[in-house]
């Protein structure tokens with residue numbers, strides 16, 4: 001490939017909102033046969049809203065304590081909980097000793113109580129008792145396709161908050177275009193399987209191509225495993241928790257970051273999709289194929 005033609009190709013891409021770190025990246029883009037899509041913030045808007053609080057009788061207390069801790073976190077779940085709590089209750093109490101635990105939850109001290117909000121398995125690891133009625137509420141919320149987190153204080157789980165996200169209007173089209181290009185889309189997420197499958201169904205990805213409940217540090221291994229099967233893998237993501245997997249994908253294939261995402265994800269990637277419209281992912285493949293066809 002002549003350097004001039006590659007420069008023309010990356011110039012064309014940048015007009016389409018696809019920023020490429022170096023023209024040589026077009027070569028690997030052309031060969032992609034599998035594209036791993038992060039769910040939250042990539043396929044979905046990543047703007048969750050509070051949908052349900054259980055048990056209803058404890059609504060104000062659950063929202064006050066969970067909202068206070070989540071107000072210190074930037075995770076989309078946290079923003080939904082904090083905004084929902086503030087909308088109902090006004091000012092929230094202060095939190096001290098806040099800690100965020102990637103892919104697991106948050107903890108902090110509010111009104112003299114040790115509050116944890118997160119996935120039940122993580123709460124159990126922290127020594128929290130999860131009563132049957134709370135486990136049942138959590139299970140039912142997830143079965144309905146929501147993302148549900150458990151709220152605990154002073155060693156006992158007290159209730160469940162369910163949040164919901166919206167699939168981006170253009171994601172289904174993006175998935176269809178990937179298939180037309182012969183690229184297999186796979187959905188990857190730390191979220192629960194039911195919520196992941198609901199999103200997958202909406203965009204046209206079969207349940208068999210959904211990889212759910214993956215901890216941030218294990219996303220890289222998923223990409224490496226697909227590479228080990230001989231696939232040329234691209235990964236699209238937006239979060240801090242996607243960065244290692246994006247870099248791993250870039251070793252043999254391609255890492256793509258949403259321009260609307262975190263700086264860490266953008267730095268780890270070969271390509272930035274400026275607007276956050278997932279259709280730019282198949283477009284980057286078709287532009288590189290067209291460029292290299294002209295050259296050869």
Ligand code: ADP
Nearest residue numbers: 040073075078103104105117118119189190191
């Ligand atoms: P994704 O892969 O969809 O971006 P994450 O890896 O960020 O998801 O989170 C996975 C799971 O960890 C969430 O579905 C939730 O159960 C839990 N979790 C992560 N961050 C938080 C938080 N700030 N508050 C409560 N739960 C959280």
Ligand code: MG
Nearest residue numbers: 038040041239
């Ligand atoms: Mg994400």
